[in-house]
Amino acid sequence: MPTKTVRLPEYEYQSLRLPRGTTRNAARQLLTEHAEYGNWELDRLRLFPDGSRTVRLKRKIIRQVRSTW
Numbered sequence: 001m002p003t004k005t006v007r008l009p010e011y012e013y014q015s016l017r018l019p020r021g022t023t024r025n026a027a028r029q030l031l032t033e034h035a036e037y038g039n040w041e042l043d044r045l046r047l048f049p050d051g052s053r054t055v056r057l058k059r060k061i062i063r064q065v066r067s068t069w
Helices: 024-037
Strands: 010-018 041-047 053-062
Touching: 010 024, 024 041, 024 053
Parallel strands: none
Antiparallel strands: 010 053, 041 053
């Protein structure tokens, strides 16, 4: 029986740094805009003791399949 190769999705990442004074509402609005218009999804969020945040977003890389006629 032949084996079937499964391709795992590939992702691209974008990092954002939100300064200490950024409110939760402003951070939520920024991340919502990235999700709606850029198809990004939250991968990781780090909250530092000084109040700043580092956000890592990811989205799938969609590759065109080359067809032969």
